[in-house]
Amino acid sequence: MKLRCLCIAILALVLQDAQPAGRRWWSHIEFLAADGLEGREAGSPGFEKAAAYVEGQFRELGLKPGGTAAYRQPVAFESRTVVREQSALVLVRDGQEEPLTLGEDASLSARGEGEGTIEAPMVFVGYGLSVPEANWDDLAGLDLHGKIAVFVNTTPPVEMSDNVRSHVSSAAERWAVLRKAGAIGIATLANPRPPVVPTPNPPEGGRGTTAAPPQPAVMLADRELRDQAGQMIAVTIARGGADRFLAGTGHTIEELVQLVADKKPLPRFPLIGTLRARVTMKRARLDSANVIGIYEGSDPRLKTEYVVMSAHLDHEGIGPAVNGDSIFNGAMDDASGVASVLEIARLLKDSGAKPKRSILFMAQTAEEKGLLGSRYFAARPTVPFDHIVADINLDMFLPLYPLKVIEVQGLTESSLGEAMRAAAAGLGVDVQTDREPDQNRFIRSDQYSFIRSGIPSLAFKFGYQYGSAEEKIRRDWVRDVYHKPNDDLKQPVDLEAAVLFNRVIAALLQRVADDPARPAWNDASFFKRFAK
Ligand SMILES: [Zn+2]
Secondary structure (H helix, E strand, C coil), rough: HHHHHHCCCCHHHHHHHHHHHHHHHHHHHHHHHHHHHHHCCCCCCHHHHHHHHHHHHHHCCCCCECEECEEEEEEEEEEEEEHHHHCCEEEEEEEEEEEEEEECCCCECCCCCCEEEEEEEEEEEECCEEHHHHEEEEECCCCCCCCCCEECCCCCCCCCHHHHHHCCHHHHHHHHHHCCCCCEEEEEEECCCCCCCCCCCCCCCCCHHHHHCCCCCEECHHHCCCCCCCCCCCEEECHHHHHHHCCCCCCHHHHHHHHHCCCCCCCCEEEEEEEEECCEEEEEEEEEEEEEECCCCCCCCCCCEEEEEEEECCCCCCEEEEECEEECCCCHHHHHHHHHHHHHHHHHHHHHCCCCCCCCCCCEECCCCCCCHHHHHHHCCCCCCCHEEEEEEEECCCCCCCCEEEEEEECCECCCHHHHHHHHHCCCEEEECCHHHHCCCHHHCCCCHHCCCCCCEEEEEECCCHHHHHHHHHHHHHHHCCCCCCCCCCCCCCCHHHHHHHHHHHHHHHHHHCCCCCCCCCCCCCCHHHHH
16 A cells, blocks of 8 residues: 555656646747747748747757857748749740640749740650669660650659658659759659549649649758759649640550559650740748757767757748638647757756767758758758767657657667667657658658768657557548648647657657767668768
């Protein structure tokens, strides 16, 4: 009985401790995801308020400024929008011009760099991929110099691991291969296979996404860091306009769509004539910042090395209203991660932790624009690049139910996996690999900017057993709340579970910071190829 009483007393103490910690964690989210911050879009006043908040918290926690301007690392962007009224796409055949209707037959993406008049021949290159791992090469023997590569935007019907599939089909990697083959632009046929999650409300116009008004493209102002460098023109061909592009080749869109559906190889052939584009772009400069604070290490030698603990501060801003709500608050995505970054720094401070390596806490910008803030940091770090040993990234880890198991993205890729297993076990939490590997979440948030630079990384979600109630909660959340205005303060969140999660991550940081050996990619890891 006595023992049991003692247990209850200890439990009460733990809960007492967990409640204020949970409320404090939630209070950061209450600030960052309030309507007044208008969804924290990178470059907006709402983002600026969020950045000032994190800066204030870093200062209060006694973190050393880790930016280039105190806690800030300024990041400049260019925002580009195609001015549709002053732009045109024309097929030129035998000297005859066949104008295309922008937004119906095809659309011009602001990602293309060219302005004024651009004219080039086009070649259909199937899936437009070169995958040595799968012995697949759509580009073999083709001369694409000065040409526009036309391809179906999906992956070919060959066996490849999920990692290889998502790596080679990313826009950056795809363009790198086409550019090397000489292409000056792309024209994509949208993946004709029905999406896994059907869009409930197709955009106005009903002819596919091209009918929507032109969306601005946001890219880093630093031209050297643009993945689309050299891409003079980027066109999306609508299903309805495809046969106009294919006319005279003996091929039709029906045929190509059927081949893709049947998982068959696609033919490759030149299109007739040339595509002439007249492009007018509206450009604007946007300024934002990564916010960085450093918890200094204690070892005279290792303190010059850094474990990065990151979460993105931006969200999607204001968008098309859903049920009358147009503010995309991003409470879980990713105010929750930033709140954890702050609370994990506090846990280390309050426990008097003296990690050997330094820990670099970062709330980065423009994740939602394509991992741009983290890309900038990884390429232009505020500490020596060689001294960055790992990135531990938090992006909507989803504490929607009690924490029993953490899904660790990248668990089997590097020595960080073992550190995570030990850290979680120490707090009675299990770990598991990605529950939905086909979603490729390991390369879908800011950790990928570090991975591409060769730095071992991890990312996390609350885990579940297949077929469990937790699985349903997580899947429902992704379907009903993810990137919608109702990712706001009115959703049920398990504060105690979030606190326990924060403790596990703090323990992980401490382990990685104290390990005499630097984290390393496992020999069998696909991602080892990026290591420098
Ligand atoms: Zn996110």
